Amino acid sequence: MLQKVEEFVSYFDAIRKRTLQYAKVIPASMMDWGPVEGKFTTGEILRHLGSAEVMFVHVLQHGEWTYSGHEKTKGATLEEALHYMDKCHARLKEGILTVGDELLVKKVPTLHGHEVSGWKIAMAMAEHEMHHRGQLSTYLQLKGVEPPQIFGLKIEDVHRSD
Numbered sequence: 001m002l003q004k005v006e007e008f009v010s011y012f013d014a015i016r017k018r019t020l021q022y023a024k025v026i027p028a029s030m031m032d033w034g035p036v037e038g039k040f041t042t043g044e045i046l047r048h049l050g051s052a053e054v055m056f057v058h059v060l061q062h063g064e065w066t067y068s069g070h071e072k073t074k075g076a077t078l079e080e081a082l083h084y085m086d087k088c089h090a091r092l093k094e095g096i097l098t099v100g101d102e103l104l105v106k107k108v109p110t111l112h113g114h115e116v117s118g119w120k121i122a123m124a125m126a127e128h129e130m131h132h133r134g135q136l137s138t139y140l141q142l143k144g145v146e147p148p149q150i151f152g153l154k155i156e157d158v159h160r161s162d
């Protein structure tokens with residue numbers, strides 16, 4: 001179990017670093033592309049991940065859910081979208097560290113209205129990021145771009161047990 005909020009910050013930092021490995025190989029031509037009309041484009045996923053961090057830190061700090069959107073004005077090009085993500089990530093870290101260890105145990109409302117401990121919201125944020133990182137990986141493969149390996153190895157590198 002996480003005891004210190006700093007441990008969560010470094011855990012989530014590592015998750016974000018791995019997400020950025022996927023983001024950095026996105027070709028410019030993919031930013032406005034999505035596999036299905038009306039669903040996230042690649043650029044929207046990146047901007048959504050940034051805005052979601054701000055949403056999560058806001059509920060952890062202030063107990064209310066607000067979301068600022070993922071429009072192109074937040075970063076149309078890959079470089080701009082990455083910059084937006086960096087800004088949101090810094091805001092998240094600052095907010096979490098400001099609340100301190102209390103963040104893990106304080107009661108926070110879920111989107112469904114009941115209360116949970118803050119660490120569950122923090123874990124939900126991590127799961128949310130992983131969900132969209134997998135989506136990015138799929139988008140890349142659909143466009144013929146080889147995504148990075150999440151931990152640097154392929155499953156074929158693990159000894160086959162049969």
Ligand code: NI
Pocket residue numbers: 048052128132
């Ligand atoms: Ni999402």
